[in-house]
Amino acid sequence: MTAPILDIEAVSAGYGSGSRQVTALREVSLQVQPGEIFGLLGPNGAGKTTLLACLQGLHTPTGGRLTVAGRPPREAKGALGVQLQKTALLDDLSATELLEVYAALYDVRLTGEQIDTLLERFGLSEQRNKFARQMSGGQQQRLALAIAVANDPQIVMLDEPTAALDPHARRDVWDVLRGLHEDGRTILITTHSMEEAEALCGRVAIIDQGQIMAVGSPATIVAGLGLHATLKAAIDLPLETVRGLPAVTSVRYTGQHLEIQSSSPQSTLPALHALATQQGKVITEISLRQPSLEDAFLALTGRSLN
Amino acid sequence: MYRFLTLTKAMFLIHVRDRSLLFWNFAFPVFLMVIYGAIFAGDDLAGFMTWMMPGVLAGNLMAFGLIGSSSMMTELRAKGVLRRLQASPIASSDLIGAYVIANVAMALMTAVVVIVVGVLFYGVALNPLNLVVALPMIVVTVVAAIALGQVISGIAPRAGAAVAIGQLFYFGQMFITDLFMPIEMMPDWVQQIGPWLPGYAMAQLVRPALAEGVLHADWVQHLFLLAVYTVVALFLAARLFKWEARTA
Numbered sequence A: 001m002t003a004p005i006l007d008i009e010a011v012s013a014g015y016g017s018g019s020r021q022v023t024a025l026r027e028v029s030l031q032v033q034p035g036e037i038f039g040l041l042g043p044n045g046a047g048k049t050t051l052l053a054c055l056q057g058l059h060t061p062t063g064g065r066l067t068v069a070g071r072p073p074r075e076a077k078g079a080l081g082v083q084l085q086k087t088a089l090l091d092d093l094s095a096t097e098l099l100e101v102y103a104a105l106y107d108v109r110l111t112g113e114q115i116d117t118l119l120e121r122f123g124l125s126e127q128r129n130k131f132a133r134q135m136s137g138g139q140q141q142r143l144a145l146a147i148a149v150a151n152d153p154q155i156v157m158l159d160e161p162t163a164a165l166d167p168h169a170r171r172d173v174w175d176v177l178r179g180l181h182e183d184g185r186t187i188l189i190t191t192h193s194m195e196e197a198e199a200l201c202g203r204v205a206i207i208d209q210g211q212i213m214a215v216g217s218p219a220t221i222v223a224g225l226g227l228h229a230t231l232k233a234a235i236d237l238p239l240e241t242v243r244g245l246p247a248v249t250s251v252r253y254t255g256q257h258l259e260i261q262s263s264s265p266q267s268t269l270p271a272l273h274a275l276a277t278q279q280g281k282v283i284t285e286i287s288l289r290q291p292s293l294e295d296a297f298l299a300l301t302g303r304s305l306n
Numbered sequence B: 001m002y003r004f005l006t007l008t009k010a011m012f013l014i015h016v017r018d019r020s021l022l023f024w025n026f027a028f029p030v031f032l033m034v035i036y037g038a039i040f041a042g043d044d045l046a047g048f049m050t051w052m053m054p055g056v057l058a059g060n061l062m063a064f065g066l067i068g069s070s071s072m073m074t075e076l077r078a079k080g081v082l083r084r085l086q087a088s089p090i091a092s093s094d095l096i097g098a099y100v101i102a103n104v105a106m107a108l109m110t111a112v113v114v115i116v117v118g119v120l121f122y123g124v125a126l127n128p129l130n131l132v133v134a135l136p137m138i139v140v141t142v143v144a145a146i147a148l149g150q151v152i153s154g155i156a157p158r159a160g161a162a163v164a165i166g167q168l169f170y171f172g173q174m175f176i177t178d179l180f181m182p183i184e185m186m187p188d189w190v191q192q193i194g195p196w197l198p199g200y201a202m203a204q205l206v207r208p209a210l211a212e213g214v215l216h217a218d219w220v221q222h223l224f225l226l227a228v229y230t231v232v233a234l235f236l237a238a239r240l241f242k243w244e245a246r247t248a
């Protein structure tokens, strides 16, 4: 395995002091490999933004050790592309001027053509001469994302990048992020959307109340928790018999439907079908839902994510 | 260098595109000259304005530092703009350097407007030597004003608070430091206190230079006082500087 590009070891962090002290991270350890799209998944207040701030050299941890591309965060700022959760740009500059300025902060001189390409990628071509303060929230957020990649960064850190976007713009941003990933960049995003994490991230860390609850690919996390698929069938069969079918872990009736939890729907389904036939009954409707990150989150924290 | 120049240009643009700064830095000093000219001039309008114009300029530069420049920085901080800049590899000294240069450019533009109005509309006699002598005095004045303003920015949580504190110090000095009213006309206690305030040194440095092309007889003393204010203010401003607004 190569050296991690983001190496976080037992990092703790908080805000304030004395009686108003808030702990935001408790001994968080995490390694992100070069070239990953990694997601920090957790509800509001979980500590996602604080963890990013520590990596960005904006917040000093109270304990632990972390390096970014092998360096202390304060010395690695030049390697990062950053979009903060709260978008705040120089309001009286145009989109074009903003891209130029923020790239310049990283000593990158953009050509007019590069600026046009960036604006187009984020659907802002028509906003090129608009001042940031004249743009909608979604446009400002897309501009902040364009700025985050304007310096051609090795590592991109985005804090809830699609939070204010409509579903269409959100998918466009996903495409851009996949493109950046294909270029070999490392991408760290935070989200509280399961859909986003599953659609985009090779690996995720589920974070809650300042602690990492699980790390891995969405599929591994779900599998590792031994979560079961849910089969729903519109049929009337004796519960006792159904409970005896292969891989079935629990059975109940919800309204007209038989709801079966199965650790292996591949073996449960044919057996269910055979049982129905044998009893001279017909399954008029059936659905199968594989366990998702949502279920994993619920299992890990006892709460649902949203 | 490209980084610093681009940042300086951006800082300059946000100043010249700010409507309230455009008003206070360009329209307001002209308005003051018109009012003072109409009310107090008496028979010798040109002679009166030759005294008044440098005072209006110095007073405006002080107001810009204490109110305009301090609240602009406070707003950048409160809105989170500075936070995003902090995430980039620029040093705080680069940001402040770019900001001060943009402020000085803004101040010089004010000087041009005020002087042009004085010369064209009020017959103030200026020869080029006056400008040469006055330029460094104007720069010294605005740098001192910006330094004082950044102390305010360091303690004000919001732009509105910076404006309020800046106005307190500006209006407090307006009439008692020889800027808008001759200090000789003031009560004794004012004549005792006034000369120790930065506004007085600003007036004494800018006025004779701009009006007559000479330095005040006690210019070393005034410059020294202003330098002390500037250095102390810079020290405090550097100690108080934050990228991020205080929370809770």
Ligand SMILES: Nc1ncnc2c1ncn2[C@@H]1O[C@H](COP(=O)(O)OP(=O)(O)O)[C@@H](O)[C@H]1O
Residues within 6 Å of the ligand: A015, A016, A022, A023, A024, A042, A043, A044, A045, A046, A047, A048, A049, A050, A051, B247, B248
């Ligand atoms: N500036 C701050 N001052 C005080 N507490 C804060 C501050 N920022 C965050 N917190 C607290 O730290 C915890 C983690 O917050 P944050 O990292 O913003 O979580 P997330 O990004 O996952 O929503 C929360 O309890 C939050 O209230």
Ligand SMILES: [Mg+2]
Residues within 6 Å of the ligand: A045, A048, A049, A050, A085, A159
């Ligand atoms: Mg957050």
